[in-house]
Every structure is written in C-alpha cells, then in structure tokens.
Amino acid sequence: MNVRRITMRVNGTARTADAPHHLTLADHLRTALRLTGTHIGCGTGDCGACVVLLDGAPVCSCLVLAVQADGREVTTVEGVADGDRPAAAQRALVEEHGLQCGFCTPGLIVRMAHAARHGGGEQDVLAGHLCRCTGYEGIRAAWRRLAAEEDGR
Amino acid sequence: MTAVAFAHTAPDTLDAALRALAAPGRTATPLAGGQSLVPLLTSRQVRPDVVVDLTGVPGLTGITVGPDRVRIGAMTTLRTLERHPELAAALPVLGRAAAAVAHPHIRRRATLGGSLCHAAPAAELPAVAVALGAEVVLRSLRGTRSVPADRFATGAHTTVRAPDEMATEIVFPRTTGLTHTFHELCTRGATGYPVAGVCLGLRTDGGRVRAARVVVTGCGDVPLRLPGTEARLTGRPVAGPHPGLLAALVAEAAAHGGPEDGGYRAEVAGVLLLRALADRGEGAAR
Numbered sequence: 001m002n003v004r005r006i007t008m009r010v011n012g013t014a015r016t017a018d019a020p021h022h023l024t025l026a027d028h029l030r031t032a033l034r035l036t037g038t039h040i041g042c043g044t045g046d047c048g049a050c051v052v053l054l055d056g057a058p059v060c061s062c063l064v065l066a067v068q069a070d071g072r073e074v075t076t077v078e079g080v081a082d083g084d085r086p087a088a089a090q091r092a093l094v095e096e097h098g099l100q101c102g103f104c105t106p107g108l109i110v111r112m113a114h115a116a117r118h119g120g121g122e123q124d125v126l127a128g129h130l131c132r133c134t135g136y137e138g139i140r141a142a143w144r145r146l147a148a149e150e151d152g153r
Numbered sequence: 154m155t156a157v158a159f160a161h162t163a164p165d166t167l168d169a170a171l172r173a174l175a176a177p178g179r180t181a182t183p184l185a186g187g188q189s190l191v192p193l194l195t196s197r198q199v200r201p202d203v204v205v206d207l208t209g210v211p212g213l214t215g216i217t218v219g220p221d222r223v224r225i226g227a228m229t230t231l232r233t234l235e236r237h238p239e240l241a242a243a244l245p246v247l248g249r250a251a252a253a254v255a256h257p258h259i260r261r262r263a264t265l266g267g268s269l270c271h272a273a274p275a276a277e278l279p280a281v282a283v284a285l286g287a288e289v290v291l292r293s294l295r296g297t298r299s300v301p302a303d304r305f306a307t308g309a310h311t312t313v314r315a316p317d318e319m320a321t322e323i324v325f326p327r328t329t330g331l332t333h334t335f336h337e338l339c340t341r342g343a344t345g346y347p348v349a350g351v352c353l354g355l356r357t358d359g360g361r362v363r364a365a366r367v368v369v370t371g372c373g374d375v376p377l378r379l380p381g382t383e384a385r386l387t388g389r390p391v392a393g394p395h396p397g398l399l400a401a402l403v404a405e406a407a408a409h410g411g412p413e414d415g416g417y418r419a420e421v422a423g424v425l426l427l428r429a430l431a432d433r434g435e436g437a438a439r
Contacts, residue, residue: 002160021161021204024195043154044192045259060258063191065184067161068206111258120257128256 006070010035011079019066026050028066029076037077037106041130048129051107052076058111060128077106080113089113089146098142100133112143116150156194163206167213167292167321173205175294175317181205183319185228185267188259205319213266213321218243221328227266227290227320231278232257234265244285244325246333246352250277253337255345266320272306274412275347275371277335279306282323283376284333284352284368290322291315299324306375331356331366334433336425347371349421353429355391360434362386369402369422373411381405382426392434399423 002021007014010033017032024043029035029052041047043062050061053075080087089112092098099105108129115125125143126136161184164170174181179202184190193199207213213228218239225234225247234240234251241248254260254268254277268278269289282289282302289300291314302323306312314320337350347370354366365386367379382402389395399420406419 001158004161020158022156022158022194024191027155043195045188045255048256048258051258057261058258059262060188062195063188063259063262065161065187065191065204065206067163068187068208124257128258 004067004070006067008069008071009073011075019070021065021067023066024062025052025054025064025066025069025074026061028069029061029074032066035076035078039103039106041103045128046130047104048107048111049104051110051128053110053114056114058114075110077109080109087113088149089116089142092142092146092149093139096138096141096145098134098138099131104129104131108139112146115143116146154195154197157197157200159194159201160203161206162203163209165209165211167210170205170207170210170319171292171294171317173203174319176203179203181316183207183270185270186230186262186264187267188255188263189267189271189273207319216240219327221326223247223325223327225265225323225325227269227322228264229266231260231263231265231268235260243327244333246281246285246335247278247325250281250335250352253277253335253339253347253350265323269302269305269323270312270314270320272308272310272312272375274309274374274376275349275418277337277347277350277370280350280352280368280370280376281333281335282325283378284354284366285325286329287323287325289320290324291318292321293318297321303376303378309374329354329366331364333366334429336429337370338421338425349418349425351422351425351429352376353426353433355433357391357433360390360392362389362391367402367426369406369419369426371412372406372415372419372422373409377406377409377411379405386430390434391430393427393430395427395430399427402426 007016039049041049045060045063052061181203182201184206214226217224231251287302331354333354335352337347339345349371352368356364365383367382402423403419
C-alpha cells in the first residue's frame with residue numbers, strides 16, 4: 001500500500017500524519033487526526049455533512065483525497081468556535097432549533113460560518129446540504145438570524 | 154467506503170502526466186476535479202493501479218475568448234465558467250449550464266474536461282458542447298487529436314478517449330449564428346440530479362425560426378441531437394403553436410434507444426423545449 005507523510009494546517013495547527021494514497025480527506029481527518037466532528041454521510045457529495053474549508057473554500061471532504069490536502073489549510077467544525085465560545089453560526093442553529101439528530105450539522109456550521117463572512121443567498125447556502133430531521137425551516141431561520149447579525153456588525 | 158488501494162501521483166508538467174498515463178503494465182486514471190471520480194473510486198466501481206492527479210499540471214486552466222472561437226482549458230472549474238464576464242458575453246449558455254450542475258461545493262472543484270470525460274447521460278455540459286459544435290482536444294505521448302463533441306461520448310460513461318490520452322482543451326466556435334439556451338428538470342434534493350434537459354439553439358427572423366439546433370440530455374446514453382425536431386421547428390413562429398412537436402421529439406429520441414425510462418425523460422425534454430420556445434417567443438416579441 002502506498003503511504004505518504006502529509007502535513008496540513010488544520011484549524012491553525014500544523015498536523016503531520018501518514019496517509020494511504022487512496023484515503024479521502026474526510027477519512028484522514030476522522031481516523032488519523034481523530035477530528036470526528038466531520039461526519040461522513042453519503043460519500044458521494046450529495047449530503048454535505050463532511051463539508052470543510054480547504055484553503056478557505058467549502059468542499060466535500062469525502063470528494064478530496066487526503067494526499068491532495070498536503071501543504072494546505074483545512075478548517076473543520078472543530079475550528080469554527082472561538083475556544084469554548086460557540087461561533088455565531090452554532091448559536092443561531094441552537095436558538096432557531098436548526099438541528100435535531102445533529103448528523104448534518106457540522107457541515108452546515110462550516111458552510112454557514114463561511115457564507116456569513118463571504119456572502120451567499122439562502123438557496124445557495126443550503127444547496128448541497130441534506131437534513132432528514134428538521135424540514136429545513138429551523139435551518140433557514142438560523143441562516144436568516146446569522147445573516148442579520150452579520151449585517152448588524 | 155474506502156477505495157481499493159492505488160498509487161497517487163501528481164505530476165507538475167504535462168509531459169510527466171502523459172508519461173504516467175502511458176506507463177505500461179498498469180491501469181492509470183486521470184483525476185481532474187474528482188467530484189465524480191472519487192465516489193467511483195470509494196464505491197470500488199473504478200479500480201486503477203495509479204491515479205494521475207492533474208491539479209498541478211500547468212496550462213490546463215483558463216478561458217481565452219477570441220473572435221471566432223473560445224478555448225477553455227480542460228481543468229477550468231465550473232465555478233470559473235459561471236463567473237467569467239467575457240465568457241458570459243461571448244457564449245452565455247456555457248456559464249448558465251455550468252451553474253445548473255449540482256451545488257456550489259461540487260462546482261468549486263468540478264471541471265469542464267472532467268464533465269465531458271465522465272460522460273454522464275444527463276450531464277449538462279456535454280450536451281451544450283454538442284449543441285455548440287465544440288471540439289475536445291486530446292493529448293497523449295503519441296500526439297494530439299481533436300474530436301468533435303458529438304462523436305466524443307460513445308455511451309453512458311464511455312468516450313473515445315484512449316487510456317493514455319487526456320483532454321487538455323475544449324474549443325467552442327462562436328460562428329454558429331445561433332443563440333443557445335439551456336433548460337433542465339432536476340429531481341428534488343441537495344444535488345438535484347437532472348432527469349432531462351434541452352439545449353436549444355435558434356436563429357430567428359421576424360418571430361420565426363430560421364435555423365434550430367436541439368440537443369437533449371437524459372433521454373439516451375449520450376446527448377442526442379434531434380435533426381427531425383429541428384426540421385419541424387424551422388419556419389415556425391418561435392412562440393408557437395407547435396402542434397405535434399412533443400410527440401415527434403419523443404419518437405425521435407426513442408429511436409436512439411437509451412434508458413428504460415427514456416420515454417418519460419423524452420416527454421420531460423419535450424415540455425422543456427416547449428417552455429424554452431415560449432420564453433424565446435416572448436423575448437422575440439418584446
């Protein structure tokens with residue numbers, strides 16, 4: 001099996017670990033780096049539970065090979081909060097009941113936190129994220145609250 | 154799931170990439186944006202010995218808008234197609250069709266060349282390439298050849314690309330004299346896989362169709378150009394009425410074979426075509 005030692009900057013810290021060439025970034029984050037906040041739902045790019053920021057842009061980490069992230073910057077849901085203080089996206093989801101089982105939530109938090117800074121319409125922000133519990137109403141309300149807070153700053 | 158173990162190589166020159174693809178005694182797969190290939194790897198439907206990652210190969214991205222043609226590097230992302238002002242002015246249908254693909258996370262990494270080489274039967278960009286009369290430039294150690302888009306896909310997920318070849322560029326003529334639009338119906342869901350779509354090219358005069366190009370997605374194994382439907386449209390008022398057009402389209406598409414539910418998909422494509430004509434007719438009347 002082909003293995004490469006790769007280093008990426010994860011949530012602000014350089015992390016070096018061996019990665020089999022055929023492993024996805026999502027698998028690498030969860031197994032080698034023990035960052036299990038990133039969830040793997042479908043493995044095909046449909047559900048969005050595994051979304052992380054790669055060099056600052058949201059991507060499905062199940063559709064990127066770990067070796068492709070060598071030397072690059074990754075932000076996972078664990079890196080969104082400000083220490084023990086939840087991020088605004090996390091607070092908005094809690095306030096508006098934007099989650100139930102929580103499986104899709106890590107990807108949504110990463111996506112919403114990114115969109116709050118870089119802009120995006122409601123349709124665009126929720127595209128690429130499946131939630132089987134909420135019917136999306138709570139998530140949409142959370143996004144509107146978050147967007148309004150960002151506008152108020 | 155986890156892919157069957159393979160070796161990943163990321164060449165930093167085109168020549169090195171071509172050599173990696175041509176290495177004897179092992180199967181090699183080019184990796185573009187990976188948005189379709191990685192799931193095929195992890196579901197073990199594709200089991201190459203080597204994955205040749207083209208991300209670091211220089212010269213494969215970018216859009217050059219010339220007077221007669223638009224040249225687009227095969228590794229240009231759909232996001233770039235969506236947001237390129239010069240392309241939007243020259244061939245607006247390309248950016249609009251790119252924006253209809255999947256969702257933003259996917260479009261940020263998915264590439265034009267990858268979409269054409271993946272050759273999904275309902276994919277948007279292969280159909281637009283056929284409608285516009287594009288050519289796919291293929292390179293290998295053996296040389297360079299250019300394949301018309303309507304002869305590129307040979308079936309569902311199969312193309313004329315040889316294992317040692319890779320797409321480097323797609324060339325779109327600007328001289329068709331037609332104005333193209335793209336319409337599709339997607340299933341509900343985050344990704345929204347298309348059921349069927351239609352790329353309609355029209356040249357009109359006084360509210361009448363002078364020339365038409367109709368290419369449908371999802372109804373066959375490859376994008377289907379429908380010359381019979383085009384002929385029925387020619388000379389008709391754009392806004393209609395178009396009696397019998399839908400049935401004629403369904404019959405013409407059915408003659409190509411295709412998926413089991415191809416008849417339903419062709420009806421969807423027919424309705425999309427009628428809506429597209431109604432939209433265009435309204436535009437022509439304004």
